[in-house]
Amino acid sequence: MAKVQVSKRFMDKSQRVLAYVILSVISIIWLFPFFYLILQSFADIQNPLYNTKSIIPNIWTFNNYKALFTDSRVPFIRWWLNTLIIAFFTALLQTILVLMTSYALSRLRFKGRQGLMKLILILGMFPGFLGMLVIYYILELLGLNTSIYSLILVYTASSAMSYYVAKGFFDTIPKSLDEAVMIDGGTKNTVFWRIIIPLSKPIIIYTILVSFTGPWGDFMFGKYIIQTAQIQPTGYTVAVGLQGLTTMATNELYGAFCAGAVLVSIPITALFFWLQRYYVEGIAGGAVKG
Amino acid sequence: MTTIQYLSLTKFERFLVNVGNFFKGIGKGFVNFFKGIPHKLLVLWHKICSPFDTLGQAWKKGSWGVRTNFLLMGFYQLTHHQIVRGVLYLLFEVVFIWFMITTGVPYLAKLGNLGSFAAKSSTYLDDVASGSSLIIQGGDRSFTILLYAIVTFLLMLIFVVLWFFSIRDAKSLQDNIYVGRYAKDSQFFHDIVDSKYHTLLLAVPIVGLVGFTVIPVIFMIITGFTNYSGTQFYLFDWVGFDNYAGFFSNTNSSGLFTIFFKVLAWTLLWALIATFTNYFLGMVVALLINKKGIKLKKLWRTVLILTIAVPQFVSLLLINQMLAGSGVLTNLFRNWGWITGSESAFDNALLSRVLIIVVNTWVGVPYTMLICSGILMNIPEDLYESARIDGASPFKMYTAITLPYMLFITGPYLLSQFIGNINNFNIIYLLSQGKPSYGMASLGYGDVGETDLLITWIYKMSMEGQDKSYAVACALGVLVFIIIAVFSLIFYGRSNSVKNEEDFQ
Amino acid sequence: MASLKLEHIYKVYPNGHKAVTDFNMDIKDGEFIVFVGPSGCGKSTTLRMIAGLEDISTGELYIGDTLVNDMQPKDRDIAMVFQNYALYPHMTVYENMAFGLTLRKVPRTEIHEKVMWAADVLGLKEYLDRKPKAMSGGQRQRVSLGRAILRNPKVMLLDEPLSNLDAKLRGQMRSMISKLHQQLKTTFIYVTHDQVEAMTLGTRVVVMKLGRVQQIDSPQNLYDHPVNKFVAGFIGTPQMNFFNVRLKEEKDHVDVIWKDCEQPALRLSKDQVLKAEKKFLTGEKDIILGFRCEHVSAEEEELAKGDNIVDVTISHFEELGNETLIYGDLKEIEKLGEESTTGIIIKAPSKMGHVAGDVIKARINVEKINLFDAETEITIIPPVPERNVLPVSIKNEKMDLFGEQTKPASIPVDFLENGTIALPLDATQVCEKGSVEGKVVLVEKQGEITLAMVEVKGKKLFLKVEEGVKAGDKVKFTVDYSRATFRDEKDAVVAEPLKDRDCINATFVNYKTAEEVTKDPSFAKMKDEKVAKVKAEYEEKRKAFEAEKERALKEAQEKQNAVNASVAEREAALAKEKEETKKQLAEAKAQYRKDVKEAKAKHAQIMKEEMAKIDAQYKKMKDEEKADYKEFMMKNKDPESRRSRRTSYSVFKESFPAMKASDVEKRTNSLDFEKETELNGLKARYSQLVALSKDKLKEDERKFKEECYPLETTTKEYEKKTKAFDKEEQDALRRAELLFFFKYDEFYQLLPDDITNKIIQGMGERVFTKIFRIEVPHDGFEEKEGALEFKVVSLVNFGDVKLYKCAGTMYGEKVNVYINQERDIALGEVIHLAPIVEKTQIYEDERNIRLY
Known part of the structure; x- marks a missing residue:
């Protein structure tokens, strides 16, 4: 009797094993840095007996974390609060502005629409920070340059540039919904608030997530604006503060950097995994709509 | 060349035909562009002279109310039930005039030589040298002059446009009244929520956009023509195209041109490699994870998403430390003999370039993996089934279906990723800070290094070091823009022509 | 309920594409009109123009004789059912239907009542708390129908509502829609590309092609008397048979000869082609003969009649159960071999024993045929002919007609x-x-x-x-x-016939310019007259209004005195009632929370039980399979069957988890779904209760205020009324001052109001810059001194009709005008003529758009 051709999966068992091996190697490569970070944050680097060669630290200590909260050169809590406030308000304002721009560009038809989209595309091609001198001067004019919260203004001001993903989402909502509301007696304002917003929960969460994690990761703007504003060191954001630690002459604060990095990453990663579904949807759906 | 003939050619001939078409496509593009010029000029001419005849009409036919609009913007609207619109026009005119008198005109006057009170301000100069305080009193600052000049030009442009609109609206309002249709004040509030809703929505974002992006960009383009730098901090002058000339003129080994050419070459190479490694590796990983038989799909995906979740600066600084002098990876390299002695991984050029590309894939692959798995989900299943019936091997299926489909869908994404990589500041700056440097810091163009991109070079030139040659950085920034614009035009054109040829969908 | 008038509607897109050209139709109240035609023929565009979703390039649209061209969709009192239902996905069915009314601030009790009425008309009673995504296509369509009928609009617009449904459901929904139409008596306008729906639903059907109306008629007339070949081919399935023929008129009959054949094939009676023009019957003109498949039959008693028999070779059959369609080719034409249409479809009760390839005889019932001119494809035997063509000969001043x-x-x-x-x-x-x-x-x-x-x-x-x-x-x-x-x-x-209309150009001018130029006192007099008339009219209106106000205030004063005593006590009652409702609401809230918790617990319990049941069931199945496998293995030793048993067992083990998972998923889905509907129901009941009690409270407060302080409420009411009255008067006065004139060269002619409105409506504020072409019929001129100066040149005498040819100069070039006047005018006399505007047709010269 001919050999029974059972389902294909049994045949390429060897292929599956190979696939698993590759995947696990990839995971190791991708997880090693964080694993190393956590280990370093417990390593007592200053201790002379410490053997820098080995990956697993031979001396464990907890004072790196203690240094974060006690050492005056590393006012971590202050940094963390600054960044949290900036991130919170940026997320709030930027989401509103991005939603408004992308809704207008995707669903309303008006004269300068194509022109505006082309302008934003072209502006995106210029290197961003060259204009920082001017932005700093404008902040100076507005008298905001001494407070680091002017960063909120800097981040939200250019939020119209990132209308792309949200616009992709709004394009998927059928046009006949707008027309149905028009006939039912609503204005375009009712359409926006009572039909579009309740329907676009995924993209709202995606925008909040992206604009919240923005300030945590931004380094360039923060460094320039804070440096000229001379409110070191308590006025730093987390990113600028930690970067400052690594470029210090002696690397005695390196342990503090690792601890700080771990503490910063935990909340953001937790937030990320909680909203992972929306993030994946946003990227896979919106970005490709191009 | 009908498609049948095309198919009958061998693979190599087809390649030649494709290349031929590619250049012909560009040629055709230019020809169409020039052919279109006369028509475009005609349309432009019509656009230019049409406002003048509406103004003429308004003056001849308009009642005295409309004529006063020539002087007092919004007057006619105010007197004929369009109070909100009238007030807005009037307010703008008042603000504009006040601005012109107090700051506009004086600064415009100084625009010629960008400030002449060198004498007085120079005494302050040495205070700065000693680094006592940045804030100075009195004397001209060319920076402020230039900035205010730009803002004034912008405002004047807006004023002319609004002035014309106020007269045109007044004339059409008058015609409507003659015809018996009267405007209502409340109409403004109905419109703002319904037919003119986009103005309400876009007002704030556009003001933000102009204030914080458009003006800086214009300022940047203009400073490219001055000699604004560390030494000329307060008073700088127009130098015309010298900066640009500088890039192409002094070709001796330590000249600007050699650095520019080297950095440009590396930037383009970097952008090409980075984009394609990210793209293909991401796709391979996505294919691997989404393969039917693989279990625990969610686990693999979450591992990769972790790298996106953790803020970029944390992971990059960490890797930087790992590759620093006493870093764990540098020890590894030392054991493998790639690097000698106490230098860090970033001291030899080739290794640091390879490392940057590897780290970039480490950061970029999860992102492309997400996108590719998104697309893989909606590749129509029946394509694979029909291929399987035709007896296609898995590899053939990949090259015949998955790859072309992915390329077709992600065409524009690839282009935006390419542009993103040219301007990719974080990776280079946080990791290698451009080391190993060419050792040309003394020349005043920043301590540019082997792994520096144009963008990081601009940063170094304008932000770091003592004598920041800001103007040259701006000129370089404009050059970067031109390069990107040219590439995106070609690629965009090409991807269209490629699409038509393959007409996959 | 309202009639609908579309006059010269054009839709031209900015890129010049003409979507709809010159659409004219009068729709009476309560009619069911169907727009039908191939895709892209402008039927949906016309519907969207009526709805206001697309603006009308030119032409006028009246709904119930109010002009709605510039009106917003929401003010036109229309309702629309979309092709993809356009239901709001995040709202329950109740909210979807009530959304229109909540936007218009209709009191909640009334909304509730209306939704219930619509729900039981459409049988949606038990779905009110569901979300659209949880319902089938047919139910969703009924919800969007409910949403539309809820506002009992003047006109109901349906844009291909059934095209997303399967065939059986489509039949049901069709009957529901026509039942709805009888019940509501509203005017329905229905767009479809399926001509079966058009024929079954429409009282009148509009067939459109490439933006132009081909024919507007009742379904039966369309079927029997199509105006051209397109309508004939489009209406009726299977398609009408078409053949190229020639007509040759004989003494007592007309011969129909297949194209390029010699002897005649069919014979028509004379009075059938009576209305056809003679030129078609000479045998040179190519004619298309068309007849339906039921008008040709191969049965014995038909063949017995003997005339108009043709031979048909059968190619294949289509058996539809109640009848069979025989597809074949006409023998005579077949042998010519050219590709002209030889295919013929014959409707027969059954296959009648024939087999493909047989040659059979078939008789064409000649009364029911249609004849179209091959060039223009227009029918040559229209029910009402446009013109009579008669032979005539003229010789030296004598005419033999x-x-x-x-x-x-x-x-x-x-x-x-x-x-x-x-x-x-x-x-x-x-x-x-x-x-x-x-x-x-x-x-x-x-x-x-x-x-x-x-x-x-x-x-x-x-x-x-x-x-x-x-x-x-x-x-x-x-x-x-x-x-x-x-x-x-x-x-x-x-x-050539004499042009029946003469054209004069004129510009549109308002009172001020006309008055300045001509200084003609009569204009000022006209204006003052008009203004005076309006003023007088408003004078008495104001008097009547004042009187009424007086009366109402006096009455309120009396009521005030009567009720003053009881105010305090009424106030207390109101306060108590407020207290009571607050308590009631708190109670209801607690009750609602308890219910929700209870429902959740109940459902959690049901879910747990269900899961336990499934686990047990699957565990049993798994154990059984394992035991059976072990037992089988012990029993027989033959290696072949053992191997197949082992593979089937491993397949079972492999697929077992997936099977279980899908079953679990299916069951939990339906449970979740019930839970959600129940929770939605609770929420809806609670929010309705809260809303109703709030409304009642507001209502009582209003009544209290009205009864206890009648004077204050009535005064406030009348203040509002007087303000509205003044505004109305001011508007009327302002409009009265508006006088408009047509300026012919130097002569100014006052235009009546309705014509000026039409012109202004069409042209908007650019009206002063446009040149208008006025087409005046021969009897459209009247003598008026000071008007345009003409010199009578000659008398044109057409027997009964006598026209005077007059020449004049307008804007410097010569113009000839023909007028027929009762009094006979001597040649060469100078007369002054002015067009009677009502009789003329007014066109905007540049884009040739008809305004009046």
Whole structure:
């Protein structure tokens, strides 16, 4: 009797094993840095007996974390609060502005629409920070340059540039919904608030997530604006503060950097995994709509 | 060349035909562009002279109310039930005039030589040298002059446009009244929520956009023509195209041109490699994870998403430390003999370039993996089934279906990723800070290094070091823009022509 | 309920593409109109223009005789059902239907009542708390229908509502929609590309093609008398059979000859082609013969009649159960082999024992055929012919048309040998003092028009007559030769008809410019007159209004005194009631929370039980399989069957988890779904309760205020009324001052209001810059001094009709105008003529758009 051709999966068992091996190697490569970070944050680097060669630290200590909260050169809590406030308000304002721009560009038809989209595309091609001198001067004019919260203004001001993903989402909502509301007696304002917003929960969460994690990761703007504003060191954001630690002459604060990095990453990663579904949807759906 | 003939050619001939078409496509593009010029000029001419005849009409036919609009913007609207619109026009005119008198005109006057009170301000100069305080009193600052000049030009442009609109609206309002249709004040509030809703929505974002992006960009383009730098901090002058000339003129080994050419070459190479490694590796990983038989799909995906979740600066600084002098990876390299002695991984050029590309894939692959798995989900299943019936091997299926489909869908994404990589500041700056440097810091163009991109070079030139040659950085920034614009035009054109040829969908 | 008028509607897109051209239709109240046509013919665009979703390039749209061109969709009181239902996905069915009314701030009790009414009309009672995504296509469509009928709009618009449903459901929904139409009596406008729906639903059907209306008629007329080949092919399944033929008129019958054949195939009776023009019957013109498949039959008793028999070779059959369609080819044409349409479809009760390839005889029922001119594809036997074509010959001042008669002087033809004269139908008017007399041969009733065929000296022609005329009567009629076209035997035009309308250009001017230029006191007088009239009218209105106000205030004052005593006590009652409702609401809230917790617990419990049940069930199945496998293995030793048993067992183990998972998923889904509906229901009940009690409270407060402080409420009410009255008066006065004129060269003519509105509506504020072409009929001129100066040049005498040719200069170039005046004017006399605007047609010259 001919050999029974059972389902294909049994045949390429060897292929599956190979696939698993590759995947696990990839995971190791991708997880090693964080694993190393956590280990370093417990390593007592200053201790002379410490053997820098080995990956697993031979001396464990907890004072790196203690240094974060006690050492005056590393006012971590202050940094963390600054960044949290900036991130919170940026997320709030930027989401509103991005939603408004992308809704207008995707669903309303008006004269300068194509022109505006082309302008934003072209502006995106210029290197961003060259204009920082001017932005700093404008902040100076507005008298905001001494407070680091002017960063909120800097981040939200250019939020119209990132209308792309949200616009992709709004394009998927059928046009006949707008027309149905028009006939039912609503204005375009009712359409926006009572039909579009309740329907676009995924993209709202995606925008909040992206604009919240923005300030945590931004380094360039923060460094320039804070440096000229001379409110070191308590006025730093987390990113600028930690970067400052690594470029210090002696690397005695390196342990503090690792601890700080771990503490910063935990909340953001937790937030990320909680909203992972929306993030994946946003990227896979919106970005490709191009 | 009908498609049948095309198919009958061998693979190599087809390649030649494709290349031929590619250049012909560009040629055709230019020809169409020039052919279109006369028509475009005609349309432009019509656009230019049409406002003048509406103004003429308004003056001849308009009642005295409309004529006063020539002087007092919004007057006619105010007197004929369009109070909100009238007030807005009037307010703008008042603000504009006040601005012109107090700051506009004086600064415009100084625009010629960008400030002449060198004498007085120079005494302050040495205070700065000693680094006592940045804030100075009195004397001209060319920076402020230039900035205010730009803002004034912008405002004047807006004023002319609004002035014309106020007269045109007044004339059409008058015609409507003659015809018996009267405007209502409340109409403004109905419109703002319904037919003119986009103005309400876009007002704030556009003001933000102009204030914080458009003006800086214009300022940047203009400073490219001055000699604004560390030494000329307060008073700088127009130098015309010298900066640009500088890039192409002094070709001796330590000249600007050699650095520019080297950095440009590396930037383009970097952008090409980075984009394609990210793209293909991401796709391979996505294919691997989404393969039917693989279990625990969610686990693999979450591992990769972790790298996106953790803020970029944390992971990059960490890797930087790992590759620093006493870093764990540098020890590894030392054991493998790639690097000698106490230098860090970033001291030899080739290794640091390879490392940057590897780290970039480490950061970029999860992102492309997400996108590719998104697309893989909606590749129509029946394509694979029909291929399987035709007896296609898995590899053939990949090259015949998955790859072309992915390329077709992600065409524009690839282009935006390419542009993103040219301007990719974080990776280079946080990791290698451009080391190993060419050792040309003394020349005043920043301590540019082997792994520096144009963008990081601009940063170094304008932000770091003592004598920041800001103007040259701006000129370089404009050059970067031109390069990107040219590439995106070609690629965009090409991807269209490629699409038509393959007409996959 | 409202009628609908579309006048000269054009839709031209910015890129010049004409989506809809000159759409004219009068829809009476309660009609069910269907727009049908292939995709891209402009039917949906027209519907969207009526709805206001697309703006109308030019032309006017009246809904219930109010002009709605510039109105917002929401003010037009229309409702629309979309092709993809356009339901709001995040709202329950109740909210979806009530959304329209909540936007219009209708009190909640009324909304609730209306939604319940609509729900039981459409049978949606138990779905009210569901979300659209949890319902089937048919139910969703009914919800969108409910949403539309809820606002009992003037006009119901349906845009291909059934195209997303499967065939069976489509049938049900069709009957529901027509039932709804009978029940509501609203005017329905329905767009579809499926002609079956058009025929079954429509009282009147509009067939459209490439933006132009082909025919508007009842379904039966469309089926029997299509106006052109397109309508014939489009309406009716299977498609009508078409053949290229030639018609040859014989003595007592007309022969139908297949194209390029010799001997005639079919024979028509003379009166069938009576209305066709002679040129079609000469045998040179290509004609398309069309007949339905049920009008050709192969049955014995039909064949027995003997005439019009054709041979057909059968190619294949289509058996539809109640009837069979026989597809075949006509033998005669087949042998010619050219690709002209030879295919014929015959409807037969059954296969009748024939087999593909047989040659059978079939008789064509010649009464029901249609004939179309091959070039223009327009039918040559229209129910109401446009014109009569009669043979005529003219020799030296004598014309032999209706017998020997003198040729009217102004016919520019001197010699014509057996030519033809084409007279439009309304050029021959029946009236007592008609110069020609004829005998009525037969009378037909076509819709509203009664058509009589009259014989005059052996020549037959058609005339419109009144109701009572019978065959055999004598009838007199006049002939207006000015509108006749003379052609010689080679069909070349010898004499053109005189243009029935003369064109003059004019510009539109408002009162101020006219007054300044002419300083003509009469204009000022006209204006003041008009203003005075309006003022007077508003004077008495104001008096009546004041009186009414007085009365109401006095009455309120009395009520105030009467009720003053009880105010305090009423106030207390109100306060107590407020307290009570607050308590009630708190209670309801607690109750609601308890219910929700309870429902959740209950459902969690059900879910747990269900899961336990499933686990047990699957565990049992798994154990059984394992035991059976072990037992089988022990029992027999034959390696082959053991191996197959082992593989089948491992397949079972492999697929077991997936099978279980899908079952679990299916069951939990339905449970979740019930839970969600129940929770939605609770929430809806609670929010309704809260809303109702709040509304009641507000209502009581209002009543309290009204009864206890009548004086204050009525005064406030009347203040509002007086303000509205003043505004209205001011508007009317302002409008009264508006006078508009047409300026012909120097002469200014005042235009009546309705015409000015139409022109302004069409042109908007650019009206002053446009040039208008006024087309004035011959009787459209009147003598008025100071008007345009003309010199009578010659008398054009067309027998019954006498026209004076006058020449004048307008804007410097010569203009000829023909007028027919009662009083006879001497040649060469100078007269002043002014057009009577009501009789004229006004076009905007540049884009040739008709405004009036």
